[in-house]
Amino acid sequence: MVLDRNMKILVVDDFSTMRRIVKNLLRDLGFTNTFEADDGKTALPMLQTGNFDFLVTDWNMPGMTGIELLKAVRADPKLAKLPVLMVTAEAKREQIILAAQTGVNGYVIKPFTAITLKEKIGKIFERIEG
């Protein structure tokens, strides 16, 4: 499967360490066109105007949480189809189900490995293309 290595990716997490890790991993996978936001409130306007191809978001953030961001994305006709990967420490069954029902495309629990992240991103785009 060929992934567009130039696709524009937004990484949303309130911990800057985690944003750096995700960005570095994405760079390792060949994706360098990455941007950062520290919660949903900052991320949403960026998404609305920025022509992003992919969103990687944490769940538990002050201001606007990842699930609220996901809801807002799915409710916006321009963003509704944006692929979203949730990378979070929230591991309760009901939360994973809620994320799935809200329309997440992939769910990775922290702490995760580079391989897991790569695999999930691959799967998301495989499904979208297929």
Added chain:
Amino acid sequence: MTEQDQEAQLLLAKNLIQALESSDEVAADKILDEIAALRESTLFQEVGRLTRQLHDSMNNFSLDAKMAELTANDIPDAKERLHYVISMTEQAANSTLGVVEDLLPVSKVLNEQAVELSGKWDRFLAKDMPFEEFKMMSTDITAYFSQTKNDLNSVQTGLTDILMAQSFQDITGQIIKKVITLVEDLEQGMVALVRISGGTAKPEKTASSDTALPGPVVPGVDDKANDVAKKQDDVDDLLSSLGF
């Protein structure tokens, strides 16, 4: 009933008798009203006192229950959580140090070889090298390239491992924030208890006050109910059971 009240009532009664004996109906009615009012105000005061007492005991009761839950569950939980923070940071430090210890000699050898080869190369450029030695140098350079490729691969892998090891900071940050909230709750509870000292109601366990987002799963604390995904595989299984 206080002495004052008694005197007031006695006076009213005497006045009433006087009024009745002199057939002054208006005065008699007025005195009767006064007696009733005196009666009512005492009753209201008593009801008020009882209400306040009930209110205070209710408050003490819920506060006691909250404090009991803090000490019975939340504090042992917090201890577990902090132990988990220690083990996560220790693990991160160890894996980072491990990679650095592995890679330092690799980079040292590569550097030494580069210094040696570049010395030879300079001599070759200065046409100060016999052909036999040049042949040997060519073999060395070929070997150096292939070794460099391998070694830089391990450097790359090692650096990614170091990168990943830093992910503890996010998890431990979230856990420590929760413990800070607990300490604040405890502090407020203790201040309130000191303020309204008293209340002997036996504390009962209140319903668990889990927030909407429980945060990172701490092994042995959060996975008791068996409703959490412990590994990515659990998440994947759950999602695929939902048709993902």
